[in-house]
Amino acid sequence: MSFFLLFLKKITGLSIQVKLIYKNQGYVKAICMSDLDEDTNIYSVLLNELKTFEPYDNVAIIARTNGELNEIAQLLENEKIPYILNNEKSISEYPGIFECFELLKYLIYENDLALFNFISSPLSNLGTEDIEILLKNKKEVLSYINFSQDNNFIHSLENKKVINFLNKIIDIKKNFKNFKVQNLIYEIIKKFQFLDYFSKENEVKNIYDFYLLTNSYLSVLDLLNDYNENKLVLADLNSSKKGIELVTIHKSKGLEFKTTFVIKNDKKSKSSDIDFLFEMN
Structure with missing residues:
Protein backbone atom coordinates (compact mmCIF):
# COMPACT_ATOMS: atom_id res chain seq x y z
CA MET A 1 0.00 0.00 0.00
CA SER A 2 1.35 3.45 -0.93
CA PHE A 3 2.37 6.05 1.64
CA PHE A 4 -0.57 8.16 0.50
CA LEU A 5 -3.13 5.40 1.09
CA LEU A 6 -1.60 4.41 4.44
CA PHE A 7 -1.93 7.99 5.58
CA LEU A 8 -5.51 8.17 4.33
CA LYS A 9 -6.34 5.01 6.27
CA LYS A 10 -4.89 6.36 9.52
CA ILE A 11 -6.12 9.94 9.22
CA THR A 12 -9.31 9.42 11.25
CA GLY A 13 -7.16 8.57 14.26
CA LEU A 14 -5.45 11.96 14.41
CA SER A 15 -6.18 14.00 17.51
CA ILE A 16 -3.99 17.05 17.00
CA GLN A 17 -4.55 20.09 14.83
CA VAL A 18 -1.51 19.88 12.57
CA LYS A 19 0.94 17.09 12.05
CA LEU A 20 3.81 16.94 9.58
CA ILE A 21 4.98 13.59 8.28
CA TYR A 22 8.12 13.75 6.16
CA LYS A 23 9.02 11.33 3.40
CA ASN A 24 12.03 12.01 1.18
CA GLN A 25 11.65 15.57 -0.18
CA GLY A 26 7.91 15.78 0.43
CA TYR A 27 5.53 16.00 3.35
CA VAL A 28 1.93 15.57 4.37
CA LYS A 29 0.23 18.26 6.42
CA ALA A 30 -3.01 17.23 8.12
CA ILE A 31 -5.58 19.62 9.56
CA CYS A 32 -8.43 18.06 11.52
CA MET A 33 -11.46 20.32 11.71
CA SER A 34 -12.53 18.95 15.11
CA ASP A 35 -9.45 20.56 16.66
CA LEU A 36 -10.11 24.03 15.25
CA ASP A 37 -12.37 26.82 16.40
CA GLU A 38 -16.08 26.00 15.99
CA ASP A 39 -16.50 29.03 13.72
CA THR A 40 -13.74 27.85 11.37
CA ASN A 41 -14.97 26.58 8.02
CA ILE A 42 -13.05 23.87 6.19
CA TYR A 43 -13.18 25.93 3.00
CA SER A 44 -11.73 29.03 4.67
CA VAL A 45 -8.85 26.85 5.85
CA LEU A 46 -8.42 25.57 2.29
CA LEU A 47 -8.31 29.09 0.84
CA ASN A 48 -5.71 30.12 3.40
CA GLU A 49 -3.53 27.12 2.54
CA LEU A 50 -3.89 27.72 -1.21
CA LYS A 51 -2.48 31.25 -0.99
CA THR A 52 1.08 29.96 -0.84
CA PHE A 53 0.75 28.04 -4.12
CA GLU A 54 -0.13 30.82 -6.56
CA PRO A 55 -0.06 30.58 -9.63
CA TYR A 56 -1.39 27.10 -8.77
CA ASP A 57 0.81 25.16 -11.15
CA ASN A 58 0.45 21.39 -10.73
CA VAL A 59 -1.92 21.72 -7.77
CA ALA A 60 -4.97 19.52 -7.22
CA ILE A 61 -7.88 19.29 -4.80
CA ILE A 62 -9.41 15.86 -4.28
CA ALA A 63 -12.83 15.27 -2.73
CA ARG A 64 -14.99 12.22 -2.27
CA THR A 65 -18.04 13.35 -4.23
CA ASN A 66 -18.94 15.48 -7.24
CA GLY A 67 -21.16 17.55 -4.95
CA GLU A 68 -18.16 18.56 -2.86
CA LEU A 69 -16.19 19.39 -6.00
CA ASN A 70 -19.00 21.64 -7.23
CA GLU A 71 -18.99 23.51 -3.90
CA ILE A 72 -15.23 23.96 -4.13
CA ALA A 73 -15.51 25.12 -7.75
CA GLN A 74 -18.02 27.79 -6.72
CA LEU A 75 -15.73 28.84 -3.86
CA LEU A 76 -12.73 29.20 -6.19
CA GLU A 77 -14.81 31.06 -8.75
CA ASN A 78 -15.94 33.55 -6.11
CA GLU A 79 -12.31 34.09 -5.14
CA LYS A 80 -11.23 34.42 -8.81
CA ILE A 81 -8.91 31.42 -8.46
CA PRO A 82 -8.51 29.50 -11.75
CA TYR A 83 -9.61 25.87 -11.70
CA ILE A 84 -10.33 22.91 -13.95
CA LEU A 85 -13.30 20.81 -12.87
CA ASN A 86 -12.87 17.17 -13.84
CA ASN A 87 -15.85 15.57 -12.14
CA GLU A 88 -16.90 13.20 -14.92
CA LYS A 89 -20.12 15.12 -15.25
CA SER A 90 -22.31 14.17 -18.18
CA ASN A 230 -22.23 9.96 -23.71
CA LYS A 231 -19.06 10.50 -25.73
CA LEU A 232 -19.00 14.28 -25.40
CA VAL A 233 -16.77 15.54 -22.58
CA LEU A 234 -16.17 19.23 -22.02
CA ALA A 235 -13.23 18.54 -19.73
CA ASP A 236 -11.21 17.45 -22.77
CA LEU A 237 -11.41 21.00 -24.10
CA ASN A 238 -9.81 22.40 -20.97
CA SER A 239 -6.55 20.47 -21.23
CA SER A 240 -4.56 23.57 -22.22
CA LYS A 241 -6.00 25.72 -19.46
CA LYS A 242 -4.15 26.42 -16.24
CA GLY A 243 -5.58 26.19 -12.78
CA ILE A 244 -6.21 23.97 -9.80
CA GLU A 245 -7.37 20.51 -10.85
CA LEU A 246 -10.56 19.41 -9.07
CA VAL A 247 -11.04 15.64 -9.14
CA THR A 248 -12.80 12.92 -7.17
CA ILE A 249 -10.78 10.40 -5.20
CA HIS A 250 -12.19 7.70 -7.48
CA LYS A 251 -10.51 9.30 -10.48
CA SER A 252 -7.15 10.26 -8.96
CA LYS A 253 -5.10 9.44 -5.88
CA GLY A 254 -3.18 12.70 -6.22
CA LEU A 255 0.26 11.23 -6.79
CA GLU A 256 0.57 12.77 -10.26
CA PHE A 257 0.45 16.33 -8.87
CA LYS A 258 3.20 18.24 -7.11
CA THR A 259 0.81 19.44 -4.42
CA THR A 260 -2.48 17.78 -3.53
CA PHE A 261 -5.17 18.82 -1.08
CA VAL A 262 -7.58 16.12 0.06
CA ILE A 263 -10.85 17.15 1.71
CA LYS A 264 -13.29 15.13 3.76
CA ASN A 265 -16.28 17.29 4.57
CA ASP A 266 -19.15 14.85 4.97
CA LYS A 267 -22.15 16.79 6.27
CA LYS A 268 -24.17 13.58 6.59
CA SER A 269 -21.52 11.56 8.41
CA LYS A 270 -21.82 10.23 11.93
CA SER A 271 -20.73 12.56 14.70
CA SER A 272 -17.80 10.27 15.51
CA ASP A 273 -16.30 10.82 12.06
CA ILE A 274 -13.58 13.45 11.66
CA ASP A 275 -13.71 15.99 8.85
CA PHE A 276 -10.25 16.90 7.68
CA LEU A 277 -8.08 18.63 5.12
CA PHE A 278 -4.62 17.37 4.33
CA GLU A 279 -1.96 18.57 1.99
CA MET A 280 0.59 16.35 0.28
CA ASN A 281 3.67 17.84 -1.32
Whole structure:
Protein backbone atom coordinates (compact mmCIF):
# COMPACT_ATOMS: atom_id res chain seq x y z
CA MET A 1 0.00 0.00 0.00
CA SER A 2 1.35 3.45 -0.93
CA PHE A 3 2.37 6.05 1.64
CA PHE A 4 -0.57 8.16 0.50
CA LEU A 5 -3.13 5.40 1.09
CA LEU A 6 -1.60 4.41 4.44
CA PHE A 7 -1.93 7.99 5.58
CA LEU A 8 -5.51 8.17 4.33
CA LYS A 9 -6.34 5.01 6.27
CA LYS A 10 -4.89 6.36 9.52
CA ILE A 11 -6.12 9.94 9.22
CA THR A 12 -9.31 9.42 11.25
CA GLY A 13 -7.16 8.57 14.26
CA LEU A 14 -5.45 11.96 14.41
CA SER A 15 -6.18 14.00 17.51
CA ILE A 16 -3.99 17.05 17.00
CA GLN A 17 -4.55 20.09 14.83
CA VAL A 18 -1.51 19.88 12.57
CA LYS A 19 0.94 17.09 12.05
CA LEU A 20 3.81 16.94 9.58
CA ILE A 21 4.98 13.59 8.28
CA TYR A 22 8.12 13.75 6.16
CA LYS A 23 9.02 11.33 3.40
CA ASN A 24 12.03 12.01 1.18
CA GLN A 25 11.65 15.57 -0.18
CA GLY A 26 7.91 15.78 0.43
CA TYR A 27 5.53 16.00 3.35
CA VAL A 28 1.93 15.57 4.37
CA LYS A 29 0.23 18.26 6.42
CA ALA A 30 -3.01 17.23 8.12
CA ILE A 31 -5.58 19.62 9.56
CA CYS A 32 -8.43 18.06 11.52
CA MET A 33 -11.46 20.32 11.71
CA SER A 34 -12.53 18.95 15.11
CA ASP A 35 -9.45 20.56 16.66
CA LEU A 36 -10.11 24.03 15.25
CA ASP A 37 -12.37 26.82 16.40
CA GLU A 38 -16.08 26.00 15.99
CA ASP A 39 -16.50 29.03 13.72
CA THR A 40 -13.74 27.85 11.37
CA ASN A 41 -14.97 26.58 8.02
CA ILE A 42 -13.05 23.87 6.19
CA TYR A 43 -13.18 25.93 3.00
CA SER A 44 -11.73 29.03 4.67
CA VAL A 45 -8.85 26.85 5.85
CA LEU A 46 -8.42 25.57 2.29
CA LEU A 47 -8.31 29.09 0.84
CA ASN A 48 -5.71 30.12 3.40
CA GLU A 49 -3.53 27.12 2.54
CA LEU A 50 -3.89 27.72 -1.21
CA LYS A 51 -2.48 31.25 -0.99
CA THR A 52 1.08 29.96 -0.84
CA PHE A 53 0.75 28.04 -4.12
CA GLU A 54 -0.13 30.82 -6.56
CA PRO A 55 -0.06 30.58 -9.63
CA TYR A 56 -1.39 27.10 -8.77
CA ASP A 57 0.81 25.16 -11.15
CA ASN A 58 0.45 21.39 -10.73
CA VAL A 59 -1.92 21.72 -7.77
CA ALA A 60 -4.97 19.52 -7.22
CA ILE A 61 -7.88 19.29 -4.80
CA ILE A 62 -9.41 15.86 -4.28
CA ALA A 63 -12.83 15.27 -2.73
CA ARG A 64 -14.99 12.22 -2.27
CA THR A 65 -18.04 13.35 -4.23
CA ASN A 66 -18.94 15.48 -7.24
CA GLY A 67 -21.16 17.55 -4.95
CA GLU A 68 -18.16 18.56 -2.86
CA LEU A 69 -16.19 19.39 -6.00
CA ASN A 70 -19.00 21.64 -7.23
CA GLU A 71 -18.99 23.51 -3.90
CA ILE A 72 -15.23 23.96 -4.13
CA ALA A 73 -15.51 25.12 -7.75
CA GLN A 74 -18.02 27.79 -6.72
CA LEU A 75 -15.73 28.84 -3.86
CA LEU A 76 -12.73 29.20 -6.19
CA GLU A 77 -14.81 31.06 -8.75
CA ASN A 78 -15.94 33.55 -6.11
CA GLU A 79 -12.31 34.09 -5.14
CA LYS A 80 -11.23 34.42 -8.81
CA ILE A 81 -8.91 31.42 -8.46
CA PRO A 82 -8.51 29.50 -11.75
CA TYR A 83 -9.61 25.87 -11.70
CA ILE A 84 -10.33 22.91 -13.95
CA LEU A 85 -13.30 20.81 -12.87
CA ASN A 86 -12.87 17.17 -13.84
CA ASN A 87 -15.85 15.57 -12.14
CA GLU A 88 -16.90 13.20 -14.92
CA LYS A 89 -20.12 15.12 -15.25
CA SER A 90 -22.31 14.17 -18.18
CA ILE A 91 -22.51 16.95 -20.75
CA SER A 92 -26.32 16.76 -20.50
CA GLU A 93 -26.07 18.08 -16.92
CA TYR A 94 -24.61 21.42 -17.98
CA PRO A 95 -27.16 24.28 -18.01
CA GLY A 96 -27.76 25.52 -21.53
CA ILE A 97 -26.20 22.51 -23.24
CA PHE A 98 -29.05 20.22 -22.21
CA GLU A 99 -31.58 22.69 -23.62
CA CYS A 100 -29.67 22.96 -26.89
CA PHE A 101 -29.71 19.20 -27.35
CA GLU A 102 -33.43 19.01 -26.60
CA LEU A 103 -34.04 21.37 -29.51
CA LEU A 104 -31.66 19.39 -31.73
CA LYS A 105 -33.48 16.16 -30.86
CA TYR A 106 -36.72 17.74 -31.94
CA LEU A 107 -35.24 19.02 -35.20
CA ILE A 108 -33.63 15.70 -36.17
CA TYR A 109 -35.86 13.08 -34.56
CA GLU A 110 -39.09 15.11 -34.44
CA ASN A 111 -39.23 14.15 -30.77
CA ASP A 112 -42.27 15.88 -29.27
CA LEU A 113 -41.12 15.31 -25.68
CA ALA A 114 -37.81 17.02 -26.43
CA LEU A 115 -39.69 19.93 -27.98
CA PHE A 116 -41.80 20.48 -24.89
CA ASN A 117 -38.75 20.09 -22.66
CA PHE A 118 -37.23 22.94 -24.63
CA ILE A 119 -40.40 25.03 -24.41
CA SER A 120 -40.48 24.42 -20.64
CA SER A 121 -36.87 25.53 -20.19
CA PRO A 122 -35.78 28.92 -18.78
CA LEU A 123 -35.14 30.07 -22.36
CA SER A 124 -38.85 30.54 -23.02
CA ASN A 125 -39.25 32.72 -19.93
CA LEU A 126 -42.83 31.44 -19.71
CA GLY A 127 -44.74 30.93 -16.51
CA THR A 128 -46.10 27.61 -15.29
CA GLU A 129 -49.63 28.53 -16.35
CA ASP A 130 -48.57 29.28 -19.94
CA ILE A 131 -46.65 26.01 -20.21
CA GLU A 132 -49.60 24.03 -18.83
CA ILE A 133 -51.88 25.60 -21.45
CA LEU A 134 -49.46 24.59 -24.22
CA LEU A 135 -49.26 21.03 -22.91
CA LYS A 136 -53.04 20.73 -22.73
CA ASN A 137 -53.23 21.88 -26.35
CA LYS A 138 -50.29 19.84 -27.61
CA LYS A 139 -51.95 18.88 -30.90
CA GLU A 140 -52.59 22.50 -31.87
CA VAL A 141 -49.08 23.56 -30.84
CA LEU A 142 -47.47 20.81 -32.94
CA SER A 143 -49.68 21.69 -35.90
CA TYR A 144 -48.56 25.30 -35.67
CA ILE A 145 -44.85 24.50 -35.32
CA ASN A 146 -44.65 21.59 -37.75
CA PHE A 147 -46.84 22.98 -40.50
CA SER A 148 -47.11 26.70 -39.67
CA GLN A 149 -50.87 26.27 -39.57
CA ASP A 150 -52.74 28.95 -37.69
CA ASN A 151 -55.58 27.67 -35.57
CA ASN A 152 -58.10 29.00 -33.10
CA PHE A 153 -55.93 28.02 -30.15
CA ILE A 154 -52.93 30.02 -31.39
CA HIS A 155 -55.15 33.04 -32.05
CA SER A 156 -56.59 32.74 -28.55
CA LEU A 157 -53.21 33.07 -26.83
CA GLU A 158 -53.07 36.34 -24.93
CA ASN A 159 -49.41 36.17 -23.98
CA LYS A 160 -47.52 37.28 -27.07
CA LYS A 161 -44.27 35.95 -25.57
CA VAL A 162 -45.61 32.46 -26.20
CA ILE A 163 -46.22 33.10 -29.89
CA ASN A 164 -42.86 34.85 -30.30
CA PHE A 165 -41.05 31.88 -28.78
CA LEU A 166 -42.91 29.38 -30.94
CA ASN A 167 -42.12 31.48 -34.02
CA LYS A 168 -38.41 31.29 -33.20
CA ILE A 169 -38.66 27.50 -33.15
CA ILE A 170 -40.49 27.56 -36.50
CA ASP A 171 -37.77 29.73 -38.01
CA ILE A 172 -35.02 27.36 -36.83
CA LYS A 173 -36.98 24.35 -38.06
CA LYS A 174 -37.37 25.85 -41.53
CA ASN A 175 -33.72 26.78 -41.93
CA PHE A 176 -31.55 24.46 -39.83
CA LYS A 177 -30.55 22.27 -42.78
CA ASN A 178 -28.90 25.28 -44.42
CA PHE A 179 -26.36 25.64 -41.61
CA LYS A 180 -23.14 23.83 -40.88
CA VAL A 181 -23.25 22.22 -37.43
CA GLN A 182 -21.25 24.84 -35.57
CA ASN A 183 -23.07 27.68 -37.32
CA LEU A 184 -26.39 26.11 -36.33
CA ILE A 185 -25.32 25.96 -32.69
CA TYR A 186 -24.28 29.60 -32.88
CA GLU A 187 -27.64 30.54 -34.42
CA ILE A 188 -29.55 28.69 -31.69
CA ILE A 189 -27.50 30.30 -28.92
CA LYS A 190 -28.04 33.75 -30.44
CA LYS A 191 -31.71 33.43 -31.41
CA PHE A 192 -32.82 32.07 -28.04
CA GLN A 193 -30.49 34.37 -26.06
CA PHE A 194 -28.79 31.56 -24.14
CA LEU A 195 -26.27 33.88 -22.50
CA ASP A 196 -29.04 36.01 -21.00
CA TYR A 197 -30.45 33.03 -19.14
CA PHE A 198 -27.24 31.09 -18.47
CA SER A 199 -25.04 34.02 -17.56
CA LYS A 200 -22.79 32.72 -14.77
CA GLU A 201 -19.13 32.71 -15.71
CA ASN A 202 -18.83 28.92 -15.65
CA GLU A 203 -22.09 28.52 -17.62
CA VAL A 204 -20.91 30.90 -20.35
CA LYS A 205 -17.54 29.12 -20.48
CA ASN A 206 -19.19 25.71 -20.82
CA ILE A 207 -21.52 26.90 -23.58
CA TYR A 208 -18.59 28.43 -25.44
CA ASP A 209 -16.55 25.23 -25.05
CA PHE A 210 -19.50 23.26 -26.36
CA TYR A 211 -19.72 25.60 -29.35
CA LEU A 212 -16.01 24.99 -30.07
CA LEU A 213 -16.48 21.24 -29.74
CA THR A 214 -19.14 21.18 -32.48
CA ASN A 215 -16.67 22.45 -35.08
CA SER A 216 -15.41 18.89 -35.64
CA TYR A 217 -18.85 17.56 -36.65
CA LEU A 218 -20.10 17.34 -40.22
CA SER A 219 -23.70 16.53 -39.31
CA VAL A 220 -26.08 17.18 -36.43
CA LEU A 221 -26.95 13.49 -36.48
CA ASP A 222 -23.33 12.55 -35.70
CA LEU A 223 -23.30 15.08 -32.88
CA LEU A 224 -26.53 13.65 -31.45
CA ASN A 225 -25.21 10.09 -31.72
CA ASP A 226 -22.14 10.98 -29.67
CA TYR A 227 -24.35 12.84 -27.20
CA ASN A 228 -26.67 9.85 -26.79
CA GLU A 229 -23.68 7.55 -26.30
CA ASN A 230 -22.23 9.96 -23.71
CA LYS A 231 -19.06 10.50 -25.73
CA LEU A 232 -19.00 14.28 -25.40
CA VAL A 233 -16.77 15.54 -22.58
CA LEU A 234 -16.17 19.23 -22.02
CA ALA A 235 -13.23 18.54 -19.73
CA ASP A 236 -11.21 17.45 -22.77
CA LEU A 237 -11.41 21.00 -24.10
CA ASN A 238 -9.81 22.40 -20.97
CA SER A 239 -6.55 20.47 -21.23
CA SER A 240 -4.56 23.57 -22.22
CA LYS A 241 -6.00 25.72 -19.46
CA LYS A 242 -4.15 26.42 -16.24
CA GLY A 243 -5.58 26.19 -12.78
CA ILE A 244 -6.21 23.97 -9.80
CA GLU A 245 -7.37 20.51 -10.85
CA LEU A 246 -10.56 19.41 -9.07
CA VAL A 247 -11.04 15.64 -9.14
CA THR A 248 -12.80 12.92 -7.17
CA ILE A 249 -10.78 10.40 -5.20
CA HIS A 250 -12.19 7.70 -7.48
CA LYS A 251 -10.51 9.30 -10.48
CA SER A 252 -7.15 10.26 -8.96
CA LYS A 253 -5.10 9.44 -5.88
CA GLY A 254 -3.18 12.70 -6.22
CA LEU A 255 0.26 11.23 -6.79
CA GLU A 256 0.57 12.77 -10.26
CA PHE A 257 0.45 16.33 -8.87
CA LYS A 258 3.20 18.24 -7.11
CA THR A 259 0.81 19.44 -4.42
CA THR A 260 -2.48 17.78 -3.53
CA PHE A 261 -5.17 18.82 -1.08
CA VAL A 262 -7.58 16.12 0.06
CA ILE A 263 -10.85 17.15 1.71
CA LYS A 264 -13.29 15.13 3.76
CA ASN A 265 -16.28 17.29 4.57
CA ASP A 266 -19.15 14.85 4.97
CA LYS A 267 -22.15 16.79 6.27
CA LYS A 268 -24.17 13.58 6.59
CA SER A 269 -21.52 11.56 8.41
CA LYS A 270 -21.82 10.23 11.93
CA SER A 271 -20.73 12.56 14.70
CA SER A 272 -17.80 10.27 15.51
CA ASP A 273 -16.30 10.82 12.06
CA ILE A 274 -13.58 13.45 11.66
CA ASP A 275 -13.71 15.99 8.85
CA PHE A 276 -10.25 16.90 7.68
CA LEU A 277 -8.08 18.63 5.12
CA PHE A 278 -4.62 17.37 4.33
CA GLU A 279 -1.96 18.57 1.99
CA MET A 280 0.59 16.35 0.28
CA ASN A 281 3.67 17.84 -1.32
